[in-house]
Amino acid sequence: MSKDTNISLKESATFDRATMAEIRRAADTGIYDIRGFGAKRKLPHFDDLLFLGASMSRYPLEGYRETCNTSVVLGDRFAKKPIKIDIPVTIAGMSFGALSANAKEALGRGASIAGTSTTTGDGGMTPEERGQSEKLVYQYLPSRYGMNPDDLRKADAIEIVLGQGAKPGGGGMLLGQKITDRVAQMRNLPKGIDQRSACRHPDWTGPDDLAIKIQELREITDWQVPIYIKIGATRTYYDVKLAVKAGADVIVVDGMQGGTAATQDVFIEHVGIPTMAAIPQAVQALQEMGMHRKVQLIVSGGIRNGADVAKCMALGADAVAIGTAALVALGCNDPKWEEDYEAIGSAAGFYDDYQEGKDPAGISTQDPELSKRLDPVAAGHRLANYLRVLTLEAQTLARACGKNDLRNLEPEDLVALNVEAAAMARVPLAGTNWIPGQQY
Amino acid sequence: MKTVDLTISSVRDLNQALHEQSRSVSEKSWTVTNPKGSHNLAVGLDANIDVDIQGHAGYFCAGMNKEANVTVHGNVGQGVAENMMSGVVRVKGDASQAAGATAHGGLLVIEGNAGARCGISMKGVDIVVKGSIGHMSCFMGQSGSLVVCGDAGEALGDSLYEVHIYVKGEVKSLGADCIEKEMRPEHVTELKGLLEKAGVDDNPLEFKRYGSARQLYTFKVDNASAY
Numbered sequence: 001m002s003k004d005t006n007i008s009l010k011e012s013a014t015f016d017r018a019t020m021a022e023i024r025r026a027a028d029t030g031i032y033d034i035r036g037f038g039a040k041r042k043l044p045h046f047d048d049l050l051f052l053g054a055s056m057s058r059y060p061l062e063g064y065r066e067t068c069n070t071s072v073v074l075g076d077r078f079a080k081k082p083i084k085i086d087i088p089v090t091i092a093g094m095s096f097g098a099l100s101a102n103a104k105e106a107l108g109r110g111a112s113i114a115g116t117s118t119t120t121g122d123g124g125m126t127p128e129e130r131g132q133s134e135k136l137v138y139q140y141l142p143s144r145y146g147m148n149p150d151d152l153r154k155a156d157a158i159e160i161v162l163g164q165g166a167k168p169g170g171g172g173m174l175l176g177q178k179i180t181d182r183v184a185q186m187r188n189l190p191k192g193i194d195q196r197s198a199c200r201h202p203d204w205t206g207p208d209d210l211a212i213k214i215q216e217l218r219e220i221t222d223w224q225v226p227i228y229i230k231i232g233a234t235r236t237y238y239d240v241k242l243a244v245k246a247g248a249d250v251i252v253v254d255g256m257q258g259g260t261a262a263t264q265d266v267f268i269e270h271v272g273i274p275t276m277a278a279i280p281q282a283v284q285a286l287q288e289m290g291m292h293r294k295v296q297l298i299v300s301g302g303i304r305n306g307a308d309v310a311k312c313m314a315l316g317a318d319a320v321a322i323g324t325a326a327l328v329a330l331g332c333n334d335p336k337w338e339e340d341y342e343a344i345g346s347a348a349g350f351y352d353d354y355q356e357g358k359d360p361a362g363i364s365t366q367d368p369e370l371s372k373r374l375d376p377v378a379a380g381h382r383l384a385n386y387l388r389v390l391t392l393e394a395q396t397l398a399r400a401c402g403k404n405d406l407r408n409l410e411p412e413d414l415v416a417l418n419v420e421a422a423a424m425a426r427v428p429l430a431g432t433n434w435i436p437g438q439q440y
Numbered sequence: 441m442k443t444v445d446l447t448i449s450s451v452r453d454l455n456q457a458l459h460e461q462s463r464s465v466s467e468k469s470w471t472v473t474n475p476k477g478s479h480n481l482a483v484g485l486d487a488n489i490d491v492d493i494q495g496h497a498g499y500f501c502a503g504m505n506k507e508a509n510v511t512v513h514g515n516v517g518q519g520v521a522e523n524m525m526s527g528v529v530r531v532k533g534d535a536s537q538a539a540g541a542t543a544h545g546g547l548l549v550i551e552g553n554a555g556a557r558c559g560i561s562m563k564g565v566d567i568v569v570k571g572s573i574g575h576m577s578c579f580m581g582q583s584g585s586l587v588v589c590g591d592a593g594e595a596l597g598d599s600l601y602e603v604h605i606y607v608k609g610e611v612k613s614l615g616a617d618c619i620e621k622e623m624r625p626e627h628v629t630e631l632k633g634l635l636e637k638a639g640v641d642d643n644p645l646e647f648k649r650y651g652s653a654r655q656l657y658t659f660k661v662d663n664a665s666a667y
Contacts, residue, residue, distance in 0.1 A: 031659060143561070144523060144541075144542040144561060144563070147523055147542065148504075148523070148525055148544065149484050149486065149504040149506060149523075149525065152504070175659075176657075176658055188544070188563040188564060188582045188583055189582060189601060190601060190602060190657070193601075193657040193658060194657065194658045194659050198561065198580060202522075202538055202541040202542055202557065202560040202561045202579075203500070203518060203519035203522045203538040203541040203542070203560070204499075204518065204519070204538075209499070209518070212479045212480065212498075212499045212500065213499075213500070215479065215480050216479070216480045216483050216499070216500040216503050219451065219452065219455045219480045219483050219484060220455075220483050220484030220503065220504055221484070222455075222456060222459060223452075
């Protein structure tokens with residue numbers, strides 16, 4: 001009788017098979033598990049929220065006829081040239097090094113077709129990416145790999161990265177198998193080493209210093225482009241207040257479902273707060289400072305469909321960013337490579353060893369043969385299609401709520417399916433007026 | 441020679457005027473008076489011009505410098521010449537922490553002392569300090585050279601990659617994976633050249649060389665206790 005049919009066998013909830021497998025792996029190797037992707041544990045998420053469509057007390061818009069604006073201007077607080085994106089979905093920062101040059105090019109192509117921005121990562125700006133990205137955000141990271149004033153001036157915005165949702169408080173990681181000649185040259189590192197980026201910026205330490213750093217970047221770029229600050233979602237209320245005070249034009253809050261190219265599994269699964277919990281904290285901070293909609297809020301971490309986009313915006317975000325979903329749209333974890341995934345001990349839909357550089361889909365790799373599998377033009381079109389669907393879905397929901405602009409969605413349009421989501425999102429439990437933690 | 445008085449002009453005015461030299465140099469020599477510790481002076485320069493700052497400068501002076509020769513006749517705050525690409529930055533006084541942080545090229549000369557984390561994550565710059573440097577200097581230094589004519593504080597060269605470090609005085613302690621190395625003739629030659637470029641007449645043979653043991657370049661279980 002197998003374990004699946006013998007009901008007298010009882011698996012421990014505490015020491016389940018996955019837990020025991022990890023204990024054995026740790027005992028075998030003596031080192032923590034490193035992987036990519038984002039949190040895989042079940043977390044309170046946007047699926048726990050529902051929209052209240054219009055009926056008698058609210059007036060819907062015609063779903064197929066009346067317009068619903070999706071464009072957003074980002075960074076008009078101080079910059080001479082703010083970014084206008086046609087859809088409120090941007091592409092999050094992902095590095096060349098973590099991703100192949102073809103993947104970076106595809107992200108740029110897809111974003112440009114859809115009228116939105118893409119973002120560099122911890123490895124500098126590649127010509128492929130700049131060339132194909134109509135609007136490119138240049139990340140300013142603690143490592144400063146590839147950082148130079150020429151690329152800084154080519155950027156359409158600068159994103160100072162203080163952390164990311166998958167590993168708030170941690171630095172980047174790129175293992176030796178992905179440090180090819182080109183990656184090593186761009187990062188000024190010996191080829192083949194395990195590169196572990198710093199988690200703190202080298203030349204400033206606190207929010208007062210950050211204000212001066214922002215001024216420096218503005219001076220270098222003659223106040224032309226917006227300056228974003230990206231934070232991993234933890235103490236979001238306080239971090240957003242400090243970021244606004246430091247002078248940010250745009251705040252990017254990345255929840256713990258956000259992906260990474262590589263870090264410790266224990267970090268991914270046990271640090272940070274869910275995206276849904278972070279948004280109300282950020283919005284509260286902005287509102288208390290009178291800066292909501294003046295300093296734009298981009299949120300990321302686990303955005304998968306137009307409903308997620310609309311829910312983020314209803315909670316007060318101005319736009320969202322996607323990373324993992326964009327890679328899936330390009331072809332990451334596609335079942336057409338099933339045999340190849342199995343050959344490296346994984347399976348389509350489960351693959352997360354981005355750090356190994358063996359991605360059968362040619363995305364999270366520097367292997368020239370694997371990289372060729374990704375056609376940047378075709379993949380770019382796939383991404384553009386996906387971005388269109390996200391936007392159409394979000395518009396559908398907004399019109400149903402009677403909104404002619406995605407940013408007119410509001411918390412009042414939402415209810416929660418369970419107490420946890422109601423408390424985190426600060427919307428009523430469905431069928432009640434009760435928001436946990438608030439009087440009613 | 442053009443003079444910019446910062447009691448009359450703003451830092452923005454100064455930097456804008458200096459940036460306009462990147463298209464074509466119309467004024468080779470610039471003097472900045474009354475800096476009074478202002479932050480972000482002469483940042484993002486991209487022209488072969490000379491900028492003399494007559495007094496103390498604040499944070500990030502000459503940040504991301506390209507080609508320009510910037511001299512500060514005083515002390516500087518945090519992050520002088522951070523991420524410099526080329527050119528020369530000379531500080532007549534002392535420098536606060538993170539001097540030359542992440543700089544990719546050029547020459548940074550500090551005639552006084554430098555604070556903590558001098559040369560942190562440096563990526564190709566040459567730094568010469570006539571005095572002493574603080575703790576955690578050259579942390580994660582990737583390439584270039586750091587010359588210290590005085591003493592070095594704790595944890596010099598922690599998690600070092602390929603920077604050449606030369607210290608004449610005492611080193612309080614070495615950081616993880618940083619070791620003393622043999623001073624071979626090519627290093628004496630390199631150091632002699634750096635000292636000459638910096639205008640220092642110390643004897644290269646009185647220096648010791650430090651570099652990476654390259655034991656922490658890759659994840660190894662046996663190295664866990666090194667951190």
